[in-house]
Structure formats: structure tokens, C-alpha cells
Amino acid sequence: MIHRLRRAAMFVVAMLLVVALWEGYKAIGPAKGGDVLGFGILPRTNDQVMPHVWSMVTGLFDPAQRQGDQTVLSVVLGGAWYSFRIALVGFAGGVAGGMAIAVVLTRFRLAERAILPYLVISQTVPLIALAPLVAGWGGKLQIGDWVWPKWMSAAVLGAFLAFFPVAVGTLRGLKSPNAASLELMDSLAASWWRTLVKLRFPSAVPYIVPALKLGGAGAVVGVVVAEISTGLKGGIGRLIIEYSRQATSEPTKVFTSIFGAALLGLTMAAIVACIDLALMRNRPKESAS
Amino acid sequence: MSTTSGAGSNATASAGTAPNAVEIAGLRKVFNANKANAVEALVDVDLTIAPGEFVSLIGPSGCGKSTLLRLIANLLDPTSGTVLVNGKPAAQARQDQDYGMAFQQSGLFEWRSVVRNIELPLELKGWGKAERRARAHEMLELVKLGDFAGHMPWQLSGGMQQRVAIARALAAHPPLLLMDEPFGALDEMTREHMQAELLQICARTSTTVVFVTHSIPEAVYLSNRVVVMSPRPGRITEIIDVDLGSDRDEDTREATEFYGRITAVREALRGIEMGAGPRGIEDR
Numbered sequence: 300m301i302h303r304l305r306r307a308a309m310f311v312v313a314m315l316l317v318v319a320l321w322e323g324y325k326a327i328g329p330a331k332g333g334d335v336l337g338f339g340i341l342p343r344t345n346d347q348v349m350p351h352v353w354s355m356v357t358g359l360f361d362p363a364q365r366q367g368d369q370t371v372l373s374v375v376l377g378g379a380w381y382s383f384r385i386a387l388v389g390f391a392g393g394v395a396g397g398m399a400i401a402v403v404l405t406r407f408r409l410a411e412r413a414i415l416p417y418l419v420i421s422q423t424v425p426l427i428a429l430a431p432l433v434a435g436w437g438g439k440l441q442i443g444d445w446v447w448p449k450w451m452s453a454a455v456l457g458a459f460l461a462f463f464p465v466a467v468g469t470l471r472g473l474k475s476p477n478a479a480s481l482e483l484m485d486s487l488a489a490s491w492w493r494t495l496v497k498l499r500f501p502s503a504v505p506y507i508v509p510a511l512k513l514g515g516a517g518a519v520v521g522v523v524v525a526e527i528s529t530g531l532k533g534g535i536g537r538l539i540i541e542y543s544r545q546a547t548s549e550p551t552k553v554f555t556s557i558f559g560a561a562l563l564g565l566t567m568a569a570i571v572a573c574i575d576l577a578l579m580r581n582r583p584k585e586s587a588s
Numbered sequence: 589m590s591t592t593s594g595a596g597s598n599a600t601a602s603a604g605t606a607p608n609a610v611e612i613a614g615l616r617k618v619f620n621a622n623k624a625n626a627v628e629a630l631v632d633v634d635l636t637i638a639p640g641e642f643v644s645l646i647g648p649s650g651c652g653k654s655t656l657l658r659l660i661a662n663l664l665d666p667t668s669g670t671v672l673v674n675g676k677p678a679a680q681a682r683q684d685q686d687y688g689m690a691f692q693q694s695g696l697f698e699w700r701s702v703v704r705n706i707e708l709p710l711e712l713k714g715w716g717k718a719e720r721r722a723r724a725h726e727m728l729e730l731v732k733l734g735d736f737a738g739h740m741p742w743q744l745s746g747g748m749q750q751r752v753a754i755a756r757a758l759a760a761h762p763p764l765l766l767m768d769e770p771f772g773a774l775d776e777m778t779r780e781h782m783q784a785e786l787l788q789i790c791a792r793t794s795t796t797v798v799f800v801t802h803s804i805p806e807a808v809y810l811s812n813r814v815v816v817m818s819p820r821p822g823r824i825t826e827i828i829d830v831d832l833g834s835d836r837d838e839d840t841r842e843a844t845e846f847y848g849r850i851t852a853v854r855e856a857l858r859g860i861e862m863g864a865g866p867r868g869i870e871d872r
């Protein structure tokens with residue numbers, strides 16, 4: 300309990316520190332930007348580029364459109380909620396796919412050597428390039444009455460980033476039981492599936508949990524990037540683009556949309572933390588991550 | 589005492605009498621056969637163990653004790669020879685859960701409570717939940733851990749974990765219990781205590797036991813017969829009967845007959861160690 304309070308306090312302190320750095324640099328930094336050794340790397344500190352933190356906060360309550368009573372806050376929250384649901388779908392898909400692949404690779408030793416390199420290579424394909432491709436393929440897809448919804452492409456890309464860490468973590472975990480435990484299951488004449496369910500999966504949990512953390516973050520990044528590169532409307536990715544176009548007239552708006560994206564990531568992290576707590580309760584403390 | 593040692597060629601017991609708990613004939617095991625790193629782990633092993641007997645396997649490290657136990661358990665296949673458990677081929681006996689097994693590491697599943705660890709063999713046998721629970725609690729009483737059903741394994745001491753492992757091995761009431769240095773990691777006090785308890789449990793459940801150990805006194809205290817093995821290649825050099833009666837308690841450890849048998853086993857081990865040098869045997 301003390302431990303958790305301390306972590307919460309550390310989080311607040313870290314936030315305050317970021318605010319202090321921001322405002323501190325804004326106070327002492329050069330208004331027109333500056334050069335270090337001839338490189339223009341010091342950002343300008345005027346209100347256009349670096350608005351005050353408090354004006355970002357008040358900016359949340361400005362109307363989103365010139366004529367309209369919807370605030371920026373509600374638009375950003377709406378966008379974050381939209382993207383969040385897509386990211387959840389992507390996360391779920393990625394986790395299911397990652398675990399399925401890990402099971403197949405555990406079952407067939409040969410498959411591991413044949414397939415694993417491709418999984419690694421798959422993660423080096425730039426997401427920006429992949430997003431329009433997936434959207435293009437999806438757009439042609441129609442099964443009976445069911446038409447591929449546009450958001451599905453974003454979910455697929457979220458899943459694409461989520462599945463890899465989950466697959467690798469699960470694979471390691473499924474192989475983690477020691478020889479004695481496997482021998483025990485053998486001595487009880489347990490089938491391969493029974494051994495998977497009763498021994499390998501439970502042993503894999505401490506490996507799966509950190510993989511889920513990476514996977515959750517991956518799903519969020521995948522969805523936001525896919526929204527940006529396919530121009531999907533309604534999500535936080537699109538808002539970031541829109542608001543950065545309006546940066547000259549309303550400089551705080553783009554920051555509020557970035558807050559929205561951060562909130563999205565934090566919510567996903569919180570969900571994974573809850574899964575962590577649920578799965579790792581009753582486990583010995585030292586194997587908890 | 590039923591010391592039916594020697595090759596058991598009469599595989600099927602005659603009608604009416606129970607089959608032998610274990611019957612091993614002409615057993616040989618070579619690891620990595622036909623390769624450069626081939627190891628001849630066991631040769632010419634013949635051993636018959638009657639129901640209800642307690643037999644220890646003792647010998648220097650690497651003489652094939654664990655290998656022999658794994659062959660009985662059908663976790664390894666023999667290179668040649670036959671293993672019958674409970675009158676059936678070892679593979680069939682494993683399918684039927686005719687034996688339970690306990691190792692030096694308790695091997696409890698850390699994500700399962702004590703009672704659910706004991707239920708594992710019953711789950712795999714397809715028992716219903718209520719029956720499983722009832723039997724697991726029965727087993728917990730047997731190993732005197734009735735108050736620890738809901739504990740997690742890592743909350744128990746090493747000795748208690750080993751008792752849970754024994755309860756798990758016996759949960760399905762198998763006629764045979766195979767143990768590979770189960771008390772090897774325990775301190776001396778706990779160890780002697782566990783030995784006494786094991787004898788009580790086996791007497792009450794009339795379980796046959798094959799017990800691998802490094803300790804001469806442990807082997808003598810527990811066993812009806814001590815099987816002495818020699819390394820390279822592993823074989824049975826001598827089988828020593830231990831006539832200490834069936835009611836063994838702490839006084840047994842002080843009895844002159846006890847020391848006599850310890851000396852006999854020690855001399856049998858010396859005999860095989862003339863060439864190999866003494867290692868891996870505990871004299872305590």
C-alpha cells in the first residue's frame with residue numbers, strides 16, 4: 300500500500316517537474332530560438348511555439364469551433380474515446396494472435412525456426428507504409444452483407460504492433476517450465492493440451508504480463524498512426540493533424556490533442572495494470588515484475 | 589517378508605494373488621545409443637518388488653538410480669529388457685496412473701493453492717470437483733497439513749512442501765510410489781521426522797515404495813530391502829534385507845540391528861567403490 304502511494308506521489312512529482320522545466324525554459328530561453336554550435340536546436344519560447352501550461356489548460360475549455368458550444372475538451376475526449384475503442388479491439392486481436400502463434404511455435408519446434416525470423420522482419424516494416432495498404436485491402440473486402448468498416452484497418456495495425464511482444468513473451472513463457480514439472484505431467488499421463496493448459500500457460504503468466512504492457516502501448520501507437528496516415532475521422536490521430544494545422548491561430552489546441560493521446564495511452568496502461576494485478580495475485584513476490 | 593528378488597520371468601501372476609508391484613527383467617539402458625557420446629547407464633538389471641514392500645536404491649552419483657526410477661515410471665524407454673508395473677507394461681501403468689511420483693524438488697505449482705496442487709492428478713483423471721476436494725482434504729489430513737489447504741506453496745517450509753508433494757503423489761491412491769531423493773534438500777531434523785511419517789503413511793495406505801537416496805541410514809531405516817548399485821555401467825551389485833520389523837520408530841535408530849544393517853550396506857558400497865573411490869554417499 301505504502302509502495303503504491305509512493306508511486307502515485309512520484310507520478311505527480313514527475314508531472315510537476317515537466318511543467319517546471321517547460322515554464323523554466325520558456326522564462327530563460329531565447330524568444331527567437333537559438334543556435335548551439337551553429338545548429339538551430341534551441342526551440343523558440345514565444346507563446347506561438349511554447350504556450351504557457353496554464354493557457355493550455357484554459358484552452359481546453361475554449362469552444363472547439365468559432366460558432367458552437369462544444370469545448371475543445373469534449374472534442375478531445377470524444378476523439379480519445381473513439382481511438383481507445385479501436386485500440387482495445389486491436390489489442391485484443393493482437394493478444395489473441397500473439398498467443399496463438401506462440402502456441403503453434405511451442406507445439407512444432409520446426410515451425411519456430413521457420414516462422415520466427417519472419418515475425419521479426421514483419422516488425423521492421425514501417426507502419427506509415429503499411430497503413431494505406433491495409434486500408435486499401437480492407438476497402439475491397441466484403442463478405443456477404445458484411446463490409447469492412449474503415450476503423451477496422453486502424454484496429455488491424457494496432458493488432459500488428461501488439462502481437463509481436465505478446466508472441467515473443469508468451470513463447471518464452473510457454474517454454475519456461477522446468478524438466479521436473481514437465482516430467483510430472485508426463486508421469487500423470489497428461490496430453491500435450493492438458494500440459495499446455497495446466498502447466499505451460501500458468502507458467503507463462505509472469506512472462507505474458509510485461510509483454511501485455513508493451514502490446515498495449517503498441518496497440519495505441521498503431522491505431523493513432525493508422526488514423527493519421529489513412530485519415531480516419533473521429534479519432535485522436537485525426538485531431539492531432541487538424542489541430543496542428545490550426546497552430547498559428549490557436550497554438551494551445553495541438554497540445555490539448557496531445558494530452559488526449561497521452562490520456563489514451565495511460566488508460567490502456569491502467570487496464571493492463573489491472574490485468575497484471577488480477578493475474579499475479581497469489582504469486583510469490585519475487586517472480587512478480 | 590516377501591523378498592522375491594531375482595529375475596521375474598513369470599510375468600502374469602497366477603489367479604487370485606496380486607501381481608508384483610514391479611518386475612524388471614534383463615533391463616539395459618544406453619543414452620545416445622550409436623553416437624559418440626553414448627552412455628551405458630544400466631545393464632543386466634533384474635528386480636522384483638512385491639506389493640507393500642519398501643525398497644531403496646542406493647549407490648554413488650551417476651550409477652543410474654534416477655534412470656532406473658524413470659524407466660519404472662515409463663518416462664524413459666529401455667534399450668532392452670522389460671518393465672512391468674502392477675502386472676502391466678510400464679506404459680500402460682503410466683496411462684492408468686498406477687504410480688505416483690515425488691522428486692527432490694517438491695515441484696508444486698506456485699499458482700495453485702496447496703489443496704489444488706493435490707487435486708492435480710485427480711483433475712487429470714477426470715474426477716468431479718466435489719470428489720476431488722474431498723479426497724484432497726483427506727490427503728492433507730494424512731500428511732498432517734489439514735490447516736494449510738488454502739495456503740500457497742511458497743508460504744510453506746521445505747518439509748511442508750515435500751509433504752504436499754507426497755499427498756499429491758498419493759492422491760489417486762496409486763499402489764506404487766516412486767521417490768527420487770525426496771528428502772535430499774531437507775535439514776537433518778526435518779528429514780528424520782519425514783522418514784517416520786512416510787513409513788506411517790505407506791503402512792496406512794499399503795503403498796509399495798521405490799525410494800532413491802544417498803543416505804545409508806535413511807535407506808536402512810525406511811526399507812525392507814536396500815538395493816546397492818555400482819556405476820559405469822550401472823548394475824545391481826547386492827540386495828540387502830533389512831529385518832527391523834514393521835513398527836519402526838525413533839528407538840529403531842538406536843538399535844544394534846540398525847547399526848548392523850548400516851554396516852552391511854556400507855560394506856557393500858565399499859566393495860564397489862574400491863576402484864571408483866567414495867563419492868556421493870552420505871554416511872550420516
Ligand SMILES: Nc1ncnc2c1ncn2[C@@H]1O[C@H](COP(=O)(O)OP(=O)(O)O)[C@@H](O)[C@H]1O
Pocket residue numbers: 619620627628629647648649650651652653654655656
Ligand atoms: N538424458 C540423459 N542423456 C545422457 N546421459 C544421461 C541422461 N540422464 C542420465 N544420464 C547419464 O546416465 C548416468 C546415470 O544417471 P542418473 O540415473 O541420473 O544417476 P544417479 O541418479 O544415480 O545419480 C550418468 O552417467 C548420467 O550422466
Ligand SMILES: [Mg+2]
Pocket residue numbers: 653654655
Ligand atoms: Mg539422481
